[in-house]
Amino acid sequence: MSDRDAKDVVSHTDPNATNTVPGQEPSLGDGEATRRGLKKARMPWVRAFDAVSAWWRSLPTAARWTGYLLMLVLAFALPNIPGLGDIMAPGSSWQRILFFPIGIYILLALGLNVVVGYAGLLDLGFVAFYAIGAYSMAVLGTKFGWGFWEVLPVGIGIAMFAGLLLGSPTLRLRGDYLAIVTLGFGEIIRVTATNTDYLGGPRGINNIPRPPSIGDISWLKYGVLDSRPYYYLVVVVIVIVIIIMKRLEKSRVGRSWTAIREDEDAAQLMGVPTLKFKLWAFTVGAAVGGAAGVIFASANAAIRPTDFPFILSATILAAVVLGGAGNLPGVILGAFLVAWLPEVARGFSQYRVLVFGAVLVILMIFRPQGIWPSRIRAAEFKEGEGGIGRLGGEVGVVRSQAGTADS
Amino acid sequence: MSNFFSQFWASTIDGLTQGGIYALIALGYTLVYGVLRLINFAHSEIFMIGTFTTVGVIALFGVTSPLTGLGLFLFLLVAALAAAFVSGTSAVILERVAYRPLRRRGATQLAALISAIGASLFLQQAFSLRWPDTVGTERVMDKTVIATIGSGLLRADKLLVIVGAIAMMLILDRLVNRTRFGRAIRATAQSADTATLMGVNIDRVIMLTFLIGGAMAGVAGMLYIVFFEVTTFAVGFVLGIKAFTAAVLGGIGNLRGALLGGLSLGLIEEYGASIVGSQWKDVIAFSVLVLVLMFRPTGLLGESLGKARA
Numbered sequence: 111m112s113d114r115d116a117k118d119v120v121s122h123t124d125p126n127a128t129n130t131v132p133g134q135e136p137s138l139g140d141g142e143a144t145r146r147g148l149k150k151a152r153m154p155w156v157r158a159f160d161a162v163s164a165w166w167r168s169l170p171t172a173a174r175w176t177g178y179l180l181m182l183v184l185a186f187a188l189p190n191i192p193g194l195g196d197i198m199a200p201g202s203s204w205q206r207i208l209f210f211p212i213g214i215y216i217l218l219a220l221g222l223n224v225v226v227g228y229a230g231l232l233d234l235g236f237v238a239f240y241a242i243g244a245y246s247m248a249v250l251g252t253k254f255g256w257g258f259w260e261v262l263p264v265g266i267g268i269a270m271f272a273g274l275l276l277g278s279p280t281l282r283l284r285g286d287y288l289a290i291v292t293l294g295f296g297e298i299i300r301v302t303a304t305n306t307d308y309l310g311g312p313r314g315i316n317n318i319p320r321p322p323s324i325g326d327i328s329w330l331k332y333g334v335l336d337s338r339p340y341y342y343l344v345v346v347v348i349v350i351v352i353i354i355m356k357r358l359e360k361s362r363v364g365r366s367w368t369a370i371r372e373d374e375d376a377a378q379l380m381g382v383p384t385l386k387f388k389l390w391a392f393t394v395g396a397a398v399g400g401a402a403g404v405i406f407a408s409a410n411a412a413i414r415p416t417d418f419p420f421i422l423s424a425t426i427l428a429a430v431v432l433g434g435a436g437n438l439p440g441v442i443l444g445a446f447l448v449a450w451l452p453e454v455a456r457g458f459s460q461y462r463v464l465v466f467g468a469v470l471v472i473l474m475i476f477r478p479q480g481i482w483p484s485r486i487r488a489a490e491f492k493e494g495e496g497g498i499g500r501l502g503g504e505v506g507v508v509r510s511q512a513g514t515a516d517s
Numbered sequence: 518m519s520n521f522f523s524q525f526w527a528s529t530i531d532g533l534t535q536g537g538i539y540a541l542i543a544l545g546y547t548l549v550y551g552v553l554r555l556i557n558f559a560h561s562e563i564f565m566i567g568t569f570t571t572v573g574v575i576a577l578f579g580v581t582s583p584l585t586g587l588g589l590f591l592f593l594l595v596a597a598l599a600a601a602f603v604s605g606t607s608a609v610i611l612e613r614v615a616y617r618p619l620r621r622r623g624a625t626q627l628a629a630l631i632s633a634i635g636a637s638l639f640l641q642q643a644f645s646l647r648w649p650d651t652v653g654t655e656r657v658m659d660k661t662v663i664a665t666i667g668s669g670l671l672r673a674d675k676l677l678v679i680v681g682a683i684a685m686m687l688i689l690d691r692l693v694n695r696t697r698f699g700r701a702i703r704a705t706a707q708s709a710d711t712a713t714l715m716g717v718n719i720d721r722v723i724m725l726t727f728l729i730g731g732a733m734a735g736v737a738g739m740l741y742i743v744f745f746e747v748t749t750f751a752v753g754f755v756l757g758i759k760a761f762t763a764a765v766l767g768g769i770g771n772l773r774g775a776l777l778g779g780l781s782l783g784l785i786e787e788y789g790a791s792i793v794g795s796q797w798k799d800v801i802a803f804s805v806l807v808l809v810l811m812f813r814p815t816g817l818l819g820e821s822l823g824k825a826r827a
Contacts, residue, residue: 226627232627279811280810282814287765289630290556290765291803291806291807294762294803294806295803297758297803298800298803298804301796301797301799301800302800305796305797421638424638428635431627435627460646463638464642464643464646466635467635467636467637467638467642468635470638471636474628474629474631474632475624478625478628
C-alpha cells in the first residue's frame, strides 16, 4: 500500500473525530477519498442501496422510528401471515425454519460480522463459540438443573472467556494464520466434545430444559410443537444485538475497528491499541455466538457434536461476505438468503451444496463487496484493499521483510 | 507414557508415513501461498481428485492381485503420472475459473478465500453425486515387512510413501531453486509488480504454480491410495487442513519447510496419540500449531519462497 493510500484511509477514519449528532451517519462518508472512490466505483447497485439509505436518513426522526416499529411488527407477524409459508417454504415448516436456520443464522452472522466486517479479522472457526454456548446450556441445564435464563448470561460469559483465551495468543498473528488457527480451534472444540464422556461423546446431550413459558399466552409457551415462541425469542435477541452493534459502530471502539480493518499499521501509529481492540472484536463476536448457542440448545433440547461442523463456520462467513461485511442490513440479508435458499431448493436437495458453492464463486467474481455493502466498505474495495490485503503484490513484500527483521 | 516408549519405533514409522502425505499436499499450499498469498482452500479437493484418478487407473490396469517387480514399478509410474496430470489440470482449471477473474479485478484476499471455499464445496459435492459412498480398490502392493526397527515394522508401502515424498520434494526444490522457471516463481513471490516490470509473465507463472502444486497433490493422492486403498469425496477435508497446518508449521511459502512441517506434524501426532490416545490426534496437531505460531510466528524455517537462494 502506498503512502498516499494510507493517508486517504486515515483521513476518513480520524480516531479523534468528535461525536456525531445522534441519528446521523458519522462523517466517515464525507472524506474526499471516499467520495472519489464512490464516483470511480460506478456500481449502480450500490448507488441504489445508497439512495435508499440516504432517503432513509433524510426522514424525520419520528418517521424513522415508525419505520423501525413497522419492521418489528412485520418480524413478529411473519410466522402468522396465512399463505406466506406456502410461498416461502413449500415442503417444510415455515414457522420452524424461521427459527432455525434463519433466525439462528442471522444471529450468528451478526456476531461474526463484528470480527470479519468491523475489525477485518478472518475467523474460520466461529462455530466454536456457538458450540460453547450450546454446551454450556446443555451441561448447566441437565447436570446442574439451571434454567434457560440463568444459563444465558453465564453461557455468554463462557463464550466471551473462550474468545479471550483464543484471541490473546492468536490475534498477534496476521490474517491467514489467524484463519487457520481459528479453523483449528473450531475443530478442537468439536473433537473435544466428541471425545469427552462428560459431554455425552458423539451422541451429545439430550433432555436440555426448554425456556420457561411466560404467562398463559399460547405463543409464549415453550413446548415441542410450536416453533413460534423460539422465533420470537430469537427476534428479541437479534433486536437487542442490533441496537448494541449500532451503538458500538459509532463508538470509539467501532471507529478503532474500522481503522484496524483499513490499515492496522496506520491505526497503531495513530495510537490505536490494536491488540486490545482486536480482542474486543473477538469477545463481542464470541458473546453473540454464545447467545445463539444457548438459544439453539434450549430450543432443540438435544445437541450433538455434529451440529457444529466446519461447514457451518464457512456458511456463516459466506453469509457475512455475501450480504456485505460491515453493513448490518446487508449481513442480515446475507444470512437470510444463505439460510432460506437451501430450504426453497429442497426439491433438488442433492444439488443444494453444489449450487451454493458455485454461487459463492460467481458472487465473489462479480460482487466481491457483497450484495449490500456499506459505503465505506464499498469505497475501500474500490481502493483495492477491502481491509484484508490484495491478492499477490506488495502486501507480501512487507511481510517477508518483517520476517527477516524477526530472525 | 509407557506406551510412548514401547511403541516409539512403530509411531515413528507411522508418523513419517502420514507426514509424507501431509508434506506432499503441503507443498501445493505453500507454492500457491508463496506466489499469491492465498490459502487455496480447494487444494484438498485437488488431492481428492488424485485419489479418484488412481482408483480409476487401478481399475484400468485390471489389478486383481498385488503386483510385484516390473509390473509394480510400471503401475506406480503410470498411476503417478496420470494422477499428477489430472490433478494438475484440475488445479489449472480451478485457477482459471475461481481465482483469475478475482485477481483481474483486484479482489481482496477475503473474497478469494470465499471463492476458494465455494470451489471446494462445489468439487466435493460434484464427486459425492457420482460416488456417494466410500470407494475401495484392490490391493496393488504387498504390505511386505522389509525391516524391523525396534518395535516398528517397516513395510514396503510405508517406505514407498516416505521415500516418494522426499524424492518429490527434492525434485521440486531443484526446480524452484535451479531453473529459470523457478527464478520466475521466486521473483513473483517477492513482488509480482516488480516481476512484471522485469518481463515475467505473471499469469503464466501462476498457472504453472497451480499445475505443479496440483501435480504434487495428485502424487500424494496416488501414494494415499496405495497405502490406504480407500477414498471418499470428503477425503481431502481433514487432510487438507492438516497439510496446511504442516505448511504453516514449517514456514509457509518455504518448500523445505513444507517437508519438515509435514514430517514433524505426522510424528507429533503419532507420538501424542501413543500417549493420550489416537482420538485426540487432531487436537494435538492444532495445539502444536498454536504453540508454534505463538513462539515462532514465521514457522520453523521461516516464510521464504521469495527469499530462497538461487
